[in-house]
Amino acid sequence: MTEQQRAPLPHAFHPEVASFTVVSDDLAPGAVLDAAQVYAEGNTSPQLRWEGHPAGTKSFAVTCFDPDAPTGSGFWHWVVFDIPVSVTELPAGAGGGAFPGLPEGAVHVRNDYGSKEFGGAAPPAGDGPHRYVFTVYAVDTENLGPDADASPAVVGFHLRFHALGRAQLIGEYEVSADG
Incomplete structure (x- = not known):
């Protein structure tokens, strides 16, 4: 896949x-995702830590999206x-299993795998590098509105109108054509 x-x-x-700003102990900007963040291997959400969010922030949202x-x-x-404003870090693995370190009241919606958790990278073999965009949103309300049955698109719709700020960390991953 070319840049164009x-x-x-x-x-x-x-x-x-x-x-x-968002940083991670598990992922450097532009770096290749670790096996822990790959669906068939670790399927573990990376540690994320953020700072410098705008005044008026009342909660946070975190997403991971593959535009490729x-x-x-x-x-x-x-x-x-609906991550409380007092929380500015999620430990590795907060997105799955028993959700260690995910604060009470935070709401997961289903990912495109169909589960309400982090789902790791799994691009098709030979499709070239895919970008995995981890975004932390600073939100102007404590409760965004959707419930756990909402789709990612509905959550994205609400975030468009309630985001005061965004921090992004982008990693890449690809599977060679010969697997």
Whole structure:
């Protein structure tokens, strides 16, 4: 997949908002995802830590999206929201299993695998590198509105109107044509 064939990043058509910083002990910007973040291997959400969110933030949401998935609409790997403003870090693995470190009240919706948890990278063999966009949203309300049965698109709709800021960390992963 050439750079010209790549889909735009997930916020290309959203209003501009303040930016802040997200970092990870498990993923450097632009680096290849670790086996722990691959669906068939570890399927573990990375540790994420953020700072510098805008004044007025009342909660956070975290998503992981692959805009390069060959679906015509990308692929949602993780969507969690209503994270209290006092929480500025999620440990590795917070997106699955017993959800260790995920704060009470946080809401997971189903990913495009159909489960309410983090689903790791699994691009088709030979499709080239896919980008995995981890986004932390600073939200202007404590409760975004949707419930756990909402689709990622509905959550994204609400985030478009309630995001005060966004922080992004992008990793890549690919599977060679010979698997």
